[in-house]
Amino acid sequence: MYVMVILGMFFRMVHPQRGYGFVLTQLPLNWYNQFHRMITLSTVRKLAFTFEEVQEQPHFEKISFRINKKIFATVDTKKQVVVLKLSEIDQSVFSDANRTAIYPVPGAWGRQGWTKFEMKKVRKDLFSDALTTSYCNVAPSKLADKYRVK
Numbered sequence: 174m175y176v177m178v179i180l181g182m183f184f185r186m187v188h189p190q191r192g193y194g195f196v197l198t199q200l201p202l203n204w205y206n207q208f209h210r211m212i213t214l215s216t217v218r219k220l221a222f223t224f225e226e227v228q229e230q231p232h233f234e235k236i237s238f239r240i241n242k243k244i245f246a247t248v249d250t251k252k253q254v255v256v257l258k259l260s261e262i263d264q265s266v267f268s269d270a271n272r273t274a275i276y277p278v279p280g281a282w283g284r285q286g287w288t289k290f291e292m293k294k295v296r297k298d299l300f301s302d303a304l305t306t307s308y309c310n311v312a313p314s315k316l317a318d319k320y321r322v323k
Contacts, residue, residue, distance in 0.1 A: 212292040245311040253292040257307040264288045
């Protein structure tokens with residue numbers, strides 16, 4: 174039995190026990206869009222409202238998601254950017270995953286953990302993990318403990 178491994182624009186069939194593979198073939202140009210959907214406002218809303226006691230409110234020209242009146246995420250639909258509140262360590266970890274799509278907000282806000290996620294470039298699974306982390310950083314521990322990975 175072989176497992177398909179995707180490497181950028183190519184894939185390779187790899188045998189799990191033997192560790193070698195065959196047939197390095199170029200994928201069709203639209204393969205990326207088939208497996209990687211950009212994050213949309215509806216996706217952000219859907220993910221944010223999976224947490225308890227979340228409220229959506231306007232924040233200047235952006236949309237904010239809050240827990241106990243504290244913002245854990247904002248969405249700028251014009252620029253297609255979501256900004257999340259992370260710890261400095263979490264910010265570093267998520268930024269290392271994809272520096273072109275995830276990076277600190279410039280200036281003091283970025284040094285406080287506010288991190289930009291470009292909606293067109295970030296993977297949904299990575300964004301979902303980051304949103305959970307952001308919620309857990311801001312929510313009271315009683316609520317956050319329900320969503321923290323143990």
